[in-house]
Amino acid sequence: MELGLVHYLILVAILFCIGILGLIISRNIVKILISIEILLNAVNINFAAFANFGDLDEAKGQVFAIFIMAIAAAEIALGLAILIACYNNRHSIDIEDYTSLKS
Amino acid sequence: MEFFINNVWIIPALPLWSFLLILFGRIFNVYENKYISLALTAGSTFIGFISSIFILFYCINNPETSTQYNILWLDTGNLKFSIGWLVDNLAAMMLVVVTSISLLIQIYSHGYMEQDKGYHRFFAYLVLFNFSMLALVLSTNLFQTYIFWELVGVSSYLLIGFWFYKPSAAQAAKKAFIINRIGDCGLLVGTLALLFYSLNWWTSSQNILLEFATLGQAGSLALANAGPVLFGLLALGLLFGPIAKSAQIPLHTWLADAMEGPTPISALIHAATMVAAGVYLIARLYPVFELSPQIMTIMVWVGAITAFIAATIAITQTDIKKCLAYSTCSQLGYMVLAMGVGAYSAGLFHLITHAYFKAMLFLCSGAVIHSLADQQNMKYMGGLRKKIPIVAYTYLIGTLAIAGLFLSGFWSKEAILLSLYIQGKNLLLIIALITAFMTAYYMFRSYFMVFEGEYRGHAHFHKPSKIMTVPLIILAVPSALIGFIFSGSLKSIGIGSFDSFIFYGHALHEAHVSLFLPICSLIIATLGFLLAGIIYWDKLKSLYCNCFKLVEKYFSPLYKLSTNKWYFDDFNNLLIKYLILPISELISIFDKYVIDGFINLCGISTLYKGKAVSLLQNGNIQTYLVTALLSFIAIITVVFLIYII
Numbered sequence: 001m002e003l004g005l006v007h008y009l010i011l012v013a014i015l016f017c018i019g020i021l022g023l024i025i026s027r028n029i030v031k032i033l034i035s036i037e038i039l040l041n042a043v044n045i046n047f048a049a050f051a052n053f054g055d056l057d058e059a060k061g062q063v064f065a066i067f068i069m070a071i072a073a074a075e076i077a078l079g080l081a082i083l084i085a086c087y088n089n090r091h092s093i094d095i096e097d098y099t100s101l102k103s
Numbered sequence: 104m105e106f107f108i109n110n111v112w113i114i115p116a117l118p119l120w121s122f123l124l125i126l127f128g129r130i131f132n133v134y135e136n137k138y139i140s141l142a143l144t145a146g147s148t149f150i151g152f153i154s155s156i157f158i159l160f161y162c163i164n165n166p167e168t169s170t171q172y173n174i175l176w177l178d179t180g181n182l183k184f185s186i187g188w189l190v191d192n193l194a195a196m197m198l199v200v201v202t203s204i205s206l207l208i209q210i211y212s213h214g215y216m217e218q219d220k221g222y223h224r225f226f227a228y229l230v231l232f233n234f235s236m237l238a239l240v241l242s243t244n245l246f247q248t249y250i251f252w253e254l255v256g257v258s259s260y261l262l263i264g265f266w267f268y269k270p271s272a273a274q275a276a277k278k279a280f281i282i283n284r285i286g287d288c289g290l291l292v293g294t295l296a297l298l299f300y301s302l303n304w305w306t307s308s309q310n311i312l313l314e315f316a317t318l319g320q321a322g323s324l325a326l327a328n329a330g331p332v333l334f335g336l337l338a339l340g341l342l343f344g345p346i347a348k349s350a351q352i353p354l355h356t357w358l359a360d361a362m363e364g365p366t367p368i369s370a371l372i373h374a375a376t377m378v379a380a381g382v383y384l385i386a387r388l389y390p391v392f393e394l395s396p397q398i399m400t401i402m403v404w405v406g407a408i409t410a411f412i413a414a415t416i417a418i419t420q421t422d423i424k425k426c427l428a429y430s431t432c433s434q435l436g437y438m439v440l441a442m443g444v445g446a447y448s449a450g451l452f453h454l455i456t457h458a459y460f461k462a463m464l465f466l467c468s469g470a471v472i473h474s475l476a477d478q479q480n481m482k483y484m485g486g487l488r489k490k491i492p493i494v495a496y497t498y499l500i501g502t503l504a505i506a507g508l509f510l511s512g513f514w515s516k517e518a519i520l521l522s523l524y525i526q527g528k529n530l531l532l533i534i535a536l537i538t539a540f541m542t543a544y545y546m547f548r549s550y551f552m553v554f555e556g557e558y559r560g561h562a563h564f565h566k567p568s569k570i571m572t573v574p575l576i577i578l579a580v581p582s583a584l585i586g587f588i589f590s591g592s593l594k595s596i597g598i599g600s601f602d603s604f605i606f607y608g609h610a611l612h613e614a615h616v617s618l619f620l621p622i623c624s625l626i627i628a629t630l631g632f633l634l635a636g637i638i639y640w641d642k643l644k645s646l647y648c649n650c651f652k653l654v655e656k657y658f659s660p661l662y663k664l665s666t667n668k669w670y671f672d673d674f675n676n677l678l679i680k681y682l683i684l685p686i687s688e689l690i691s692i693f694d695k696y697v698i699d700g701f702i703n704l705c706g707i708s709t710l711y712k713g714k715a716v717s718l719l720q721n722g723n724i725q726t727y728l729v730t731a732l733l734s735f736i737a738i739i740t741v742v743f744l745i746y747i748i
Contacts, residue, residue, distance in 0.1 A: 023728060099721065
C-alpha cells in the first residue's frame with residue numbers, strides 16, 4: 001500500500017485531537033505545554049505533507065514548517081520560563097490554581 | 104407709532120432677558136446689590152409700559168386695524184404651528200393694564216420684600232410672570248396661548264410657594280397648580296378637538312393654525328363637522344381653562360389659599376392680571392363660545408353663582424387677604440356673567456377697572472399687614488386711619504370703587520347690569536344686585552374693621568415706607584377715575600366710550616339711557632354701606648341694640664355655611680377620598696402589576712441571562728478553550744450545513 005496524502009491527513013487529525021484533548025483535560029502545566037508542542041507538530045506535518053504532494057517546485061510548506069519549529073522552540077522556552085516564575089511564586093504547577101483571569 | 108407696533112415683541116422679551124440676567128446673576132454671584140434686580144425688573148416693565156401707551160394711542164387712532172406677525176415654529180406636514188404677536192384693541196388695552204399695574208407693584212415690592220432673604224429670587228419670579236402674561240396677551244393663536252397659559256400657571260405656582268419653608272404656602276402652591284391643571288386639561292382637550300374638527304379648513308385656507316383672527320369661521324365649520332353635542336363638549340372643555348384660571352365655581356378654591364404668597368403677589372396675580380387671563384381667553388375665544396348657546400348659558404350661570412357664593416363667603420372672612428380674595432372671585436364672576444350674556448365690552452370694562460382698584464386694595468392690605476408685623480386678622484386691627492392715613496384713604500377709594508359708589512366700579516358694574524336689564528334677564532339681574540349689596544357690605548365691613556374704631560391688636564406698629572405708599576397714591580387715580588373717563592360721558596372732549604373701542608361683532612346699539620338702574624344700584628350699595636356701618640362702625644353702633652345678637656342667633660346656620668366657605672373644600676376632600684383615590688388605586692394596581700411587571704420581567708430576564716453567561720468567566724483557561732473550541736465547531740457546522748443545503 002502506498003502512502004498518500006490522506007494518510008498523512010489522518011495522522012495529522014489524530015495528533016491534533018490528542019493535542020487538543022491534552023490541552024483541555026490535563027491539569028499539569030508542563031503537560032499542557034507538551035500538548036501545545038503536539039499541536040504545533042501536527043500542523044507541521046500538515047504543512048510538510050501538503051508541500052510534498054502539491055507544491056514540489058517551491059517547497060514553501062517545508063520552509064514554513066522550519067519557521068514554526070523555531071517559533072515553537074522559542075515559545076516553549078518562554079513558556080517554561082514563565083512557568084518557573086509562577087512556580088516560584090505559588091509553588092504549584094496545577095492550572096486550576098491559576099484563575100486570576102477571573103479578575 | 105408704527106415702530107412700536109412692529110417691535111411689540113420687545114415688550115415681553117425684555118422681562119424674559121431680565122429674568123435670565125437676574126437668575127444667572129444670582130447663580131454666579133455676580134452682584135449682591137438689590138437695586139440692580141429692581142432696576143432690571145422695573146426698567147424692563149417701564150419700557151414695556153411706554154411702548155404700550157404708544158400702541159394704545161395708535162389703536163385708538165386706527166381702531167379698525169389689527170396687526171399680526173407670525174413665525175413658523177413647527178412644521179410637520181399638515182400641521183404648521185406658528186408663534187407671533189397680535190396687536191389689536193383688546194391686546195393694546197391689556198398691555199397697558201398689565202404693564203402699568205406690574206410696574207407699580209414691582210416698585211412696591213421693593214419696599215415690601217426688602218428684608219426678605221429671597222429678594223432676588225422674588226424679583227426673578229416676578230419678572231418671569233410678567234413675561235408670560237405679556238406674551239399670553241400678545242399670542243396670535245390658541246397654541247401659543249396654551250404655552251404661555253401654562254407658563255403663567257408655573258410662575259403663579261412659584262410665587263404662591265415663595266415662602267416654601269412654610270408648609271401652608273407649599274400646600275397652597277400645590278393646590279393652585281393642581282386645580283389649574285384640571286382646567287388646563289380641559290383647555291388642551293378642547294383645543295385639540297377644535298383643531299381636529301376644523302383641520303381641513305386650516306390647511307386648505309393657508310391660515311395660521313388656530314389663529315384668533317379667523318377662529319369664528321373655523322368654529323362654525325367645526326360645529327358643522329362635529330354636531331352640536333360634540334361641539335358643546337368641546338367648548339365646555341375650552342371653558343374649563345378660564346374657569347380654573349379665573350377661579351370660578353367649582354374650581355375657585357385655590358384662589359383663597361393662594362393668599363399664602365407675599366401680598367404684592369396677591370395683588371399682581373390674584374387680583375389684577377393672572378385671574379384676568381381667564382376672562383381674556385374667554386374674550387379671545389368668544390367666536391367659538393358664541394356658536395353654542397348652551398355653553399353661553401353655562402357661562403352665565405357659572406359666573407352668576409360664583410359672584411353670589413363668593414360674596415357670601417367674603418362676608419364672614421376675618422383674614423383681610425381672604426376677604427379680598429373672595430371679593431376678587433366674586434367680581435370675576437361678574438365678568439364671566441357679562442361675557443355669557445353677550446355683554447362683551449361690559450365684561451372687559453369691568454376687568455380693567457377691577458384690575459386697578461383690586462390691585463390697589465391688595466397693596467393697601469399689604470401695607471397694613473407689613474406695618475402690623477404680618478398680622479392678617481382683621482379682629483386685631485382697627486383705628487389705623489389715624490396712623491396711616493394715606494393707606495386708609497386709598498383703601499376707602501378702592502372700597503367705594505368696588506362697592507359701586509360713583510367711582511370706577513360703578514360705571515363698569517352699571518354696564519353689566521344694564522346689559523342684563525336690556526336682555527330682560529331679571530333673575531340674573533336680581534342675583535347681580537344682591538351680590539352688589541353684599542359687595543358693598545363686606546368691603547365696608549373690612550374698611551371699618553381695619554381703619555375705624557379703636558386699635559384692638561398688640562403688634563408693634565411701624566410706618567410703611569414711602570416706596571410703598573407712593574404706588575398706592577398713583578393707583579388711586581385710575582381706580583377712581585378710569586370708569587368715568589371711559590364711560591362715554593366725555594365724548595365731547597374726544598374720549599370715546601369703552602364699548603366703542605373694544606366690542607365684538609355687530610356695531611353697538613345706542614346706550615339705553617335710564618336713571619332707574621343706576622339709582623337702584625346706588626341705593627343698594629348705600630344700603631350695604633349702612634348695614635356694615637351699623638354693625639362695625641363705632642359711631643353708628645349705638646343705633647342698634649341687641650338686634651344683632653338676635654340676627655346672629657337665627658342666622659347661625661347661614662353664618663356657618665359662609666365661614667366654612669360653603670363646604671367646598673370639605674366636599675372636594677370627600678370626593679377625592681371616596682371617589683378619586685379608590686379609582687386611582689385601582690388603576691395603580693394595573694400599573695404596578697401589569698405595566699411594571701412587564702418592565703421588571705424584561706429587566707430580571709436580562710439579569711439572569713447575564714448571570715448565566717457570566718458563569719463562563721471562571722478564570723480557568725481550559726474552560727475558555729473548550730468554549731472557544733465548541734463555538735468554533737458550532738460555527739463551522741452551521742456554515743457547512745448552509746453550504747450543503
